[in-house]
Structure formats: structure tokens, C-alpha cells
Amino acid sequence: MNSFVFCNPTRIFFGEGAVKNLAGQLSNYGNNVLLAYGRGAIKKEGIYDAVMKILRDCGKNVFELSGIMSNPTAAKVREGVAICKENKIDLILAVGGGSTIDCCKAVAAGSLIEGDFWEEFFEKHMVPDKAIPIGTILTMVGTASEMNGNAVITNEEKKIKGSFFSPASYPRFSILDPTYTYSVPQYQMVSGICDIMSHIMEQYFSGTDDNISDDLSEALMKSIIKNARIAVKNPRDYTARSNIMWGATVALNGILGCAKTQDWEVHQIEHQLAAYYDDIAHGMGLAAVTPAYFRYIYKSGLNKFRQFAVNVWGVSPENKTDEQIALEGIGRLEAFFKEIGAAVSLRELGITDKGKFDEIAGSCNIKTGGYQILTRDDIKKILDECF
Amino acid sequence: MNSFVFCNPTRIFFGEGAVKNLAGQLSNYGNNVLLAYGRGAIKKEGIYDAVMKILRDCGKNVFELSGIMSNPTAAKVREGVAICKENKIDLILAVGGGSTIDCCKAVAAGSLIEGDFWEEFFEKHMVPDKAIPIGTILTMVGTASEMNGNAVITNEEKKIKGSFFSPASYPRFSILDPTYTYSVPQYQMVSGICDIMSHIMEQYFSGTDDNISDDLSEALMKSIIKNARIAVKNPRDYTARSNIMWGATVALNGILGCAKTQDWEVHQIEHQLAAYYDDIAHGMGLAAVTPAYFRYIYKSGLNKFRQFAVNVWGVSPENKTDEQIALEGIGRLEAFFKEIGAAVSLRELGITDKGKFDEIAGSCNIKTGGYQILTRDDIKKILDECF
Numbered sequence: 146m147n148s149f150v151f152c153n154p155t156r157i158f159f160g161e162g163a164v165k166n167l168a169g170q171l172s173n174y175g176n177n178v179l180l181a182y183g184r185g186a187i188k189k190e191g192i193y194d195a196v197m198k199i200l201r202d203c204g205k206n207v208f209e210l211s212g213i214m215s216n217p218t219a220a221k222v223r224e225g226v227a228i229c230k231e232n233k234i235d236l237i238l239a240v241g242g243g244s245t246i247d248c249c250k251a252v253a254a255g256s257l258i259e260g261d262f263w264e265e266f267f268e269k270h271m272v273p274d275k276a277i278p279i280g281t282i283l284t285m286v287g288t289a290s291e292m293n294g295n296a297v298i299t300n301e302e303k304k305i306k307g308s309f310f311s312p313a314s315y316p317r318f319s320i321l322d323p324t325y326t327y328s329v330p331q332y333q334m335v336s337g338i339c340d341i342m343s344h345i346m347e348q349y350f351s352g353t354d355d356n357i358s359d360d361l362s363e364a365l366m367k368s369i370i371k372n373a374r375i376a377v378k379n380p381r382d383y384t385a386r387s388n389i390m391w392g393a394t395v396a397l398n399g400i401l402g403c404a405k406t407q408d409w410e411v412h413q414i415e416h417q418l419a420a421y422y423d424d425i426a427h428g429m430g431l432a433a434v435t436p437a438y439f440r441y442i443y444k445s446g447l448n449k450f451r452q453f454a455v456n457v458w459g460v461s462p463e464n465k466t467d468e469q470i471a472l473e474g475i476g477r478l479e480a481f482f483k484e485i486g487a488a489v490s491l492r493e494l495g496i497t498d499k500g501k502f503d504e505i506a507g508s509c510n511i512k513t514g515g516y517q518i519l520t521r522d523d524i525k526k527i528l529d530e531c532f
Numbered sequence: 533m534n535s536f537v538f539c540n541p542t543r544i545f546f547g548e549g550a551v552k553n554l555a556g557q558l559s560n561y562g563n564n565v566l567l568a569y570g571r572g573a574i575k576k577e578g579i580y581d582a583v584m585k586i587l588r589d590c591g592k593n594v595f596e597l598s599g600i601m602s603n604p605t606a607a608k609v610r611e612g613v614a615i616c617k618e619n620k621i622d623l624i625l626a627v628g629g630g631s632t633i634d635c636c637k638a639v640a641a642g643s644l645i646e647g648d649f650w651e652e653f654f655e656k657h658m659v660p661d662k663a664i665p666i667g668t669i670l671t672m673v674g675t676a677s678e679m680n681g682n683a684v685i686t687n688e689e690k691k692i693k694g695s696f697f698s699p700a701s702y703p704r705f706s707i708l709d710p711t712y713t714y715s716v717p718q719y720q721m722v723s724g725i726c727d728i729m730s731h732i733m734e735q736y737f738s739g740t741d742d743n744i745s746d747d748l749s750e751a752l753m754k755s756i757i758k759n760a761r762i763a764v765k766n767p768r769d770y771t772a773r774s775n776i777m778w779g780a781t782v783a784l785n786g787i788l789g790c791a792k793t794q795d796w797e798v799h800q801i802e803h804q805l806a807a808y809y810d811d812i813a814h815g816m817g818l819a820a821v822t823p824a825y826f827r828y829i830y831k832s833g834l835n836k837f838r839q840f841a842v843n844v845w846g847v848s849p850e851n852k853t854d855e856q857i858a859l860e861g862i863g864r865l866e867a868f869f870k871e872i873g874a875a876v877s878l879r880e881l882g883i884t885d886k887g888k889f890d891e892i893a894g895s896c897n898i899k900t901g902g903y904q905i906l907t908r909d910d911i912k913k914i915l916d917e918c919f
Contacts, residue, residue: 148547160535364751
């Protein structure tokens, strides 16, 4: 088992009506609050009014950063940084999904440095050691940004979707109310489920197979599969949505990654796809790339792919070679994505030709991997395969 | 799924040689360090010298609290409180197992109040809101005290083994080096494994069965069973000891208890057994009581006991009633305890007659439970059964 360091200080308030805990948390911070959200869905759902009332009742001066897009841009981050620097913001309250929270993490850390956040965190690879405190109210499930220190930002000019991590970027508190996710369109819910599955698999498909993290990962994958099947039929099944919501958080709050070398190549490929095609829903991009990627590399991690097939998908190993078992497991994963309504090809995501694939492959800059480190040529072949 | 709050800020350094992280952590605290440990095992193993050298190299003034016994006593806590109050201790460094850490938690919180810790925390049920910071170096596995806010203390005069929880009692950091556990006698290692299994089961056997916490619990139980079988044959199997060590921490760091009502009746019974017979190893007491307890209550949680049998022990449900399946699962658990060398009766633990069982049963004061709240009479019957 590999050595590791683990620490995750985020406080989670989970359950229907969990927003009642907001006022108590607000009392820990100063008066200037930046309320950050997306393109207005929270206004239709009454969440904006409810949160604003609590902020006002607590006597906060509320500033707003709105219109945060999926795949949040560097420009949006700079807009937030300007507000924070001008108004001495004490707390950033992110209300939304991973895009909103990620944008806020970059704003929170970017506001406490002299230079430009992109240059410092993404080009000079400075790890921020301080940030304005962040609280989150989650309305879209998948990224686990509500309980980790990661943020993904797209530099639209440079066509790079990059990520940074900082110990200062863990939200101080996150409010997770499964009923807040009911109004998310089914397509987005399914995209989130694919993202969850991918997060677990990116950690699972790496290293040797002697680790309780892998056992927990298999259990969580089975749990997500089971609850996803319920939720796509009945999106208002509270139990299923609760398990998916909390499962998403556990999937990437660090606990499953302990002692794992981890992979993350599918994420790196998808990030660059999204940098070129910015309307791809992140989870759908992952679902489209994953089966082709697995079929390309499975022989390098054959034992693990065999284990995945048997333990997660219940593939019977009788009278089959390890390769047949492994491929059957990958097939089951792909069939599951299809069953819940996810994309299983890039064409389904609106990409009409392969013209940019070589350039995208060249932009991926992959340096580590779970079982095999992909070259530009490898990535190009995989993209062709999942077209 | 029930609502819950989760927060666990402890920083974990895991792996062989993890003590190298100690100096870095020490720099976050003042100069007066209380080094706390048990009855000298750490001196034989060279751990004391290694830690003392790091403390000295960091320029710390070291005070010592030694001789902390298993089932640490109120008197020992008061001894530690006196040292802390007199010497303005900035950090308590607990080197040992759960008993040492628990004692330190009571010392840490008890040193920052005016009155007596037992009266305040155990009789008036005050939840401490501050404590001297604690760091731990774990040498014995089982309690997960290294990553939670719980402490169990025995009042030897009043014959009460009680526990308290405080958010201020989470260790700031814990150093987990599996090789530090190699020298623990096999009996103690097995006792720790029973404690881990019990912690998972106390959370698992409660409420409805719709929860990812249960799925993760089943995975962790299977993982512990698998690694325990390896470790009893080869106590120096690094992978097995690593999985058991980290598995113990995950078992009771709060993550498996999310949204669970939880049980804890076996722990309450064992605590009172230990209050009357203070040489019972905690995990062995749990192993002796658990199967009898389960056979007594299983009909109240039949679905869950059935699920436990099938999912954790691989019991085939074919041509069996639910009750038969449930009982077969409990039988497999008992056989596992026997197989790894745990006690499966109170007689094996040196209790020679049933004379005190009624008094012990009366002292248990059980008010909640997973499926059935035991009366004095119930407990007496269970103790008779596992004699």
C-alpha cells in the first residue's frame, strides 16, 4: 500500500431543508458576502430568494457574481476577482453546481494575490496558500467540488481547460439538499452520474489491487449504478437522489484516492475536447470517451479490468479468458451509459467531423496515467474510435 | 436517507516512515509539548527515542505523561490535567493506541475548564468546545481515536466506563505507520480487528437499507476479514497491516455513519463489562458479546441480518428461510472470530461466574439502539448466553 496524506476539513450539512444551517455558518464570517451563481436557474426555483432572505436577515452586505457558465472561463474569474478586491469580500457563497463552485475557488484564491490568477496558478503552477473562505449550496451533482480543493477553469483564448488544487480551496461548509437537485434537467442529471462514475474509475484503475480504497470504490460504483437506474425512471425519488448526491461527494472528496496512484487520462482528454467544443456537458464527454479509452488500454491493466467486470458488473468468469471477461465488463459499462441516456459517441455530442482531433490530442499534455501513458497518437486513435 | 452533518478535519500521514512529517507539524504549535504514552512498549521499540529526538531537534520543552493503561482511568486523566495546567502545554502528543489517545482527549479538554472533567463531561454532559491541540502517533490499531472526536474513560471508583464527544477533540494530525504496529502482541492485534468489525457493525445494523453508507460498510467488512486472515498468519505482511490500520480509521472516522441511526448496544454492554472486569481487552469483550446479542435481536432487523449474511459472508440464500440465512451469517461471524483467535465467550476472558451479570446489566443504561432497545433483563439474558 502506498503512503499518502489525507485531510478534508469541509463541513457537510446534508438533507432536505439543510439550508436552515446557513445562518449559523454565516455568523462565522464578516459582513461582505459575494453571492455567486449561474445563469439564473436558482431564481426560477426560489433558491435565490430563500438564500437572499437569510443573508439579509443576518445583516450581510451582498454583492453578486452571476452568469457563471458551465466550463467557467478565465474572464468570469477575473470579473469575480475584481468584485472581491474592490469590496473586501469576507465570504464567497457559491450557489450552483461544480462550475459555479470551481469559478468561486479561482476567484477566492485569485483575489488574494497581486498578479493574474491564470498566470500564477496555471502557468507558473503556484499552489495558492490562502483564499477567501467559500461556502457552497449545491444544486447540481457530480463534480464533488463541494468537498474538495480542486477547480477546473477554461482559458477560452488559449483553448486550455486546466485545473488547480489548493488546501486553501476546500469549502468551509457545503449545504447539500437533494430536493434542490430535482429541477435539474434529466440530461444534466445523467451527465453528473457519468462524472461520478468517471471520478471513481479514474482513481480505481491504477496501481496494484491490494487496497481497501478499491474495495470501497467497487461498492460505491455499484451503489451509484443502482440508484442511477432508479433516478432516471423517477427523478423525484428522494432516496435515490440522496444516494447519488452524497455518493458524488464521497467519490471525489479524497477518501477513495488514498494510497492510489490514480489515472485521470479520460478527464484530461475530455477537458481538451471541451476546450475546443465548449458546449459539451462534462459528464457526457467522459461517457463518450471512457469505453474507447478502456478498450485501448485494458491489456496494460488486465487484472484490474477483470476484477472490475466481475466485482462491479457481476460478469461470470466461467469459460472465458481474462481478456474476454475484461471486455465484457467494459461492454456492460457502455451499455449502462446508454441505458441511462448518456452519450456513447462524440457524434452524439454534436461533433460533426474528426478534423480537430489531432490538434486536440496534441493539446492534452498527458504525463501520468494509471496503467499506460498515452501519446498524442494514442489519443488521436481513441478520439477516432469514439467518434 | 436521513439528514446528517459531517466534518472531520484530522490530517492523516500514512505509510512507513510517516514520522518524518512530525517536525513539520510541530512547527505549528508552541514550545511546551506533553508527550503521552502507555506502559513503556514504545521505549522497547525505539519509537520513544525517535520521537524524543524530533521533539528536541525542534526545540520543544517536553513534559511526560506515562503509564497510561488500557481502559484509561479518571485518575490518570486528572494526573495529565495537573501537568497541563501547571506547564501551559501547547500540544499533547499521544503515542500509542486508543487508550492513550482517549486519555489525552480528556486531558486536553479537561485542562481548559475550571471544574473536574468527569463531573463536567460525564455527569453534567457538557460538550467541551475547546481543548489543547492533540497530535497522535498510532502504535495500536482499532479504536479510530486517531481520527475522531470520541474518548472513552473509566471511572474506576464509580464502575462506569463512559464516553464523550467533542468537535474540539479531533486530533489535529495523526501519524499512521503500519510498521509501528508489528510489535503489538497477536492477541492485541486480533482484539483490534474485532473492535474494527464491531465499529462497522454498530453503524450498519440500524435503520433502513437504502444507504450508500451500508454499501461502503459491507465493502470495508469484507476487506477487513480478508486482510485479518492474512495478518494472523503473517503479522509482518505490510499490505495486510496497512489495510487493517487504514480500515480501522475509516471504520470510525464518521464516513460510514453518515445518515445512519446507528446501534452501539454491544459497545455499551462491553464498556460495563470492562468497568467490572478491567483486564478485558476491549475488542475481545466485543467479540464475546456480539454473536449472542445478534442472535437475541436479529428478528427485529431480519432484512438487514439477511443482507449481512449474503453480502458480507457470501451465504447462499437458496432453499432457506430468511431466519436461517440470518442465523447462518451470524454463525459465520462467530466462526471468523474463532478462526482469528478471538474470544467467543466471557469464560474465555477469565470471568468465572455469572454472579455480577445482573448488576452489570443494570448499569448499562441503554436508551437507543439499532433495532431493539435492550432492557436490564434482556442484557442479563445475553450475558448469560455468552458466558
